[in-house]
Amino acid sequence: MSTPAGHESPQPILSVRDLRVRIGQSSILQGVGFDVAPTGTTALLGRNGVGKTTTVRAVLGLLPEEGEVTGGTVRLDGEDVTGHRTHTVVRRGVGYVPEDRGVFGSLTVAENLTLAERAGGPHHYDLVHDLFPELKARRAQRAGTLSGGQQQMVALARALLNDNRLVIVDEPTKGLAPRVVTEVAEVLQRAAERVPVLLVEQNLAVVRRLARDAVVLDAGRTVHTGDAAELLADRERTTSLLGVGRHERSERSGQAEERPEEREQREHATKEST
Amino acid sequence: MSTLVLLTLTGLGLGALYFLIASGLALIFGLMDVLNFAHGAFLTVSAYAAWRTAETVGGTGGLALAALFGTATGALLAIVVELVLIRRLYGRPREQILVTVGLSLAVPALVQAVWGADSRPFPVPDALSGTVGVLGAQVPVSRFVLIAAALAVLAAVNLFLSRTRYGLIVRAGVEDRAMVTALGIDVTRAFTLVFAIGGALAGLAGVLGGLYFGSLSPHQGTSLLVFAFVVVVIGGMGSIPGVALSALAVGLVQQYANYYVDGYGDFAVVVLLAAVVLARPAPRLAGGVA
Ligand SMILES: Nc1ncnc2c1ncn2[C@@H]1O[C@H](COP(=O)(O)OP(=O)(O)OP(=O)(O)O)[C@@H](O)[C@H]1O
Numbered sequence: 001m002s003t004p005a006g007h008e009s010p011q012p013i014l015s016v017r018d019l020r021v022r023i024g025q026s027s028i029l030q031g032v033g034f035d036v037a038p039t040g041t042t043a044l045l046g047r048n049g050v051g052k053t054t055t056v057r058a059v060l061g062l063l064p065e066e067g068e069v070t071g072g073t074v075r076l077d078g079e080d081v082t083g084h085r086t087h088t089v090v091r092r093g094v095g096y097v098p099e100d101r102g103v104f105g106s107l108t109v110a111e112n113l114t115l116a117e118r119a120g121g122p123h124h125y126d127l128v129h130d131l132f133p134e135l136k137a138r139r140a141q142r143a144g145t146l147s148g149g150q151q152q153m154v155a156l157a158r159a160l161l162n163d164n165r166l167v168i169v170d171e172p173t174k175g176l177a178p179r180v181v182t183e184v185a186e187v188l189q190r191a192a193e194r195v196p197v198l199l200v201e202q203n204l205a206v207v208r209r210l211a212r213d214a215v216v217l218d219a220g221r222t223v224h225t226g227d228a229a230e231l232l233a234d235r236e237r238t239t240s241l242l243g244v245g246r247h248e249r250s251e252r253s254g255q256a257e258e259r260p261e262e263r264e265q266r267e268h269a270t271k272e273s274t
Numbered sequence: 275m276s277t278l279v280l281l282t283l284t285g286l287g288l289g290a291l292y293f294l295i296a297s298g299l300a301l302i303f304g305l306m307d308v309l310n311f312a313h314g315a316f317l318t319v320s321a322y323a324a325w326r327t328a329e330t331v332g333g334t335g336g337l338a339l340a341a342l343f344g345t346a347t348g349a350l351l352a353i354v355v356e357l358v359l360i361r362r363l364y365g366r367p368r369e370q371i372l373v374t375v376g377l378s379l380a381v382p383a384l385v386q387a388v389w390g391a392d393s394r395p396f397p398v399p400d401a402l403s404g405t406v407g408v409l410g411a412q413v414p415v416s417r418f419v420l421i422a423a424a425l426a427v428l429a430a431v432n433l434f435l436s437r438t439r440y441g442l443i444v445r446a447g448v449e450d451r452a453m454v455t456a457l458g459i460d461v462t463r464a465f466t467l468v469f470a471i472g473g474a475l476a477g478l479a480g481v482l483g484g485l486y487f488g489s490l491s492p493h494q495g496t497s498l499l500v501f502a503f504v505v506v507v508i509g510g511m512g513s514i515p516g517v518a519l520s521a522l523a524v525g526l527v528q529q530y531a532n533y534y535v536d537g538y539g540d541f542a543v544v545v546l547l548a549a550v551v552l553a554r555p556a557p558r559l560a561g562g563v564a
C-alpha cells in the first residue's frame with residue numbers, strides 16, 4: 001500500500017529513517033521509518049506501548065536521561081537533526097503538544113503563552129484568540145486550575161502561536177469528554193490548513209476526520225504506511241494493527257470514565273503549583 | 275522588654291543572613307535539582323575578598339566597595355563552577371554531590387592555608403559600629419543593615435521572577451525543565467544565570483556576615499550553610515517567599531532559645547526542623563517540585 005500519487009512528490013517536512021532507541025537496557029524502537037508530507041495531517045497509530053511517544057520524543061531530542069538514539073536519521077525539511085538538542089530542533093520551526101500536555105500549572109494562561117513566544121518570528125495571538133476565545137477570557141487564571149480540556153487548549157495554543165514548519169501533537173483527545181474531543185478535532189483541522197501536523201491519536205473517529213496519511217507502529221517498528229482512509233476502511237487490517245475492538249469499547253464508556261480523570265488531573269496540577 | 279527587642283532584632287538579622295544564603299540554594303535546587311554544597315565555599319571566599327578590600331581601602335567607602343567586590347566574587351566563582359564542573363554533571367546527582375562536597379572541603383582548606391585558621395576581625399566602619407536605641411534596647415546598627423539588605427534582595431528576586439523573561443523561564447523550569455526546552459528555550463543559560471545570582475547572594479552574605487559577627491574564619495561559610503539547608507528544607511525547595519518566612523523563623527527561634535534556654539539555639543532549630551518535617555504530609559512518590 002504505497003502513498004497515493006501526488007502526496008509524495010514534494011519533499012517531506014519530516015523524514016524518519018530506521019530510527020532505533022534504547023531506554024536503559026531495553027530496546028524500545030527497532031526500526032521506525034516514515035515521512036510526513038508538507039501539507040495536511042499524518043497520523044501516527046498503533047496500540048498502547050508500541051513506541052509512538054518514544055518516536056516523537058526521539059525526533060525532538062527529548063528522550064529520558066537513560067534513553068539514547070542508537071541508530072537511524074531524522075531529517076527536518078531535508079536537514080539532519082538526529083541527536084540535536086531539543087531547543088535547537090524546536091527553533092527550526094516545530095510546535096509540540098506532548099502527551100501529558102506539558103502546561104505549566106503554576107503559571108497563568110498568559111504566561112504559558114508568553115513563554116512559548118519564539119524570538120524572531122511573528123506571534124499569532126489573533127489566530128490563537130480566534131481559535132480559543134475562552135483562553136483570552138481566562139488569561140490571568142493559573143493554568144493548573146483549568147479543566148483538562150482547557151489545559152489542552154493552552155497546549156495547542158502554544159504550538160500554534162509561532163510560525164512553525166511542523167506541529168507534533170501526541171494524543172490530544174486522551175481523557176477528554178466527547179464534546180471536548182470534537183472541539184479539539186476542529187482546532188486541529190483548522191491548524192492543518194496552515195501547517196503540516198504529525199498526530200498521534202487512538203481515537204479512530206478523529207483520525208478518520210483529520211488524517212490523510214497514516215503510519216502504524218507495532219512493537220517499535222513501522223509496520224504500515226499509506227492512505228489513512230484506505231487503512232480505516234480495511235476492517236481486518238485495523239483490527240490486527242490497531243486492536244480496534246478494545247478501542248471502541250473505551251470510546252463508548254468514555255464520558256462516565258473520563259470525568260473523574262479530568263478532575264484528578266486538575267487536583268494534581270493545583271497541588272503541584274502550591 | 276528591651277532584652278526581647280534586642281533578641282528579636284538580632285534574630286531577624288541572623289534570619290536575613292540565612293535568607294541570603296538559602297534563597298540561592300533553593301533556586302538552584304528548584305531549577306536544576308542540584309544540591310549545591312559548595313555554596314558555603316562561595317560565601318567564605320567572597321568574605322575574604324571583601325575583607326582584603328575593606329582592610330585596604332578602609333572606612334564606609336571601603337565597606338561599600340568590599341560589598342560590591344564580595345558580591346562579584348561570589349557570582350564569578352559560581353559561574354565558573356557551573357560552567358566547568360556542574361554543567362557536565364546534570365542528571366547525575368551522585369557525582370554532583372561528590373563534586374560540590376569536595377569543593378566545600380577543599381576551598382576552606384585552601385583559604386586556611388593562605389590566611390590561617392584563626393578568625394580575623396572584620397573592619398566595621400565607625401558609622402556602622404554604633405547602636406541605636408529601640409524601645410529601650412541598644413541595638414547594633416549592623417542588624418538593621420542586614421535586615422534592609424535582605425528585604426531589598428527579597429524584593430529584587432521577586433521582581434526578577436515575576437517581571438522578567440528569565441524569571442518566567444526559571445519559574446517554568448522549576449516545574450518542568452524538559453517542557454521549557456520543548457518550547458525552544460535554551461534552559462542551560464537560565465542555569466548559569468541562577469547559579470550566578472545564587473553565588474552573588476552568597477557573596478553578599480559573606481560580607482554582611484563579616485559585619486554581623488565582626489569577624490571571619492575559613493569555616494564560617496560551611497557552618498552557615500548547615501542552617502541555610504535547614505531553612506530551605508523548612509521553607510520548601512524552589513519557593514522564595516517560603517524560604518524568607520522560614521529564614522525568619524529559624525533566626526528568631528535560634529536567638530530566643532540561645533537566651534531563654536541557655537545556649538540551646540542550635541538544638542531548638544533541629545527541633546523546629548523535625549516538627550515541620552513530621553507535620554508535613556508524606557510526599558507523593560511521583561516527585562515534582564513543591
Ligand atoms: N522512561 C522509560 N523507561 C523505560 N521504558 C520506557 C520509558 N518510556 C517508555 N518506555 C517503554 O517504551 C515502550 C513504548 O512507550 P511509548 O510511550 O513510546 O508508547 P506509546 O505508543 O506512546 O503508548 P501509549 O499509546 O500508551 O501512549 C513501552 O513499552 C514503555 O513501557
Ligand SMILES: [Mg+2]
Pocket residue numbers: 052053054099171
Ligand atoms: Mg504515548
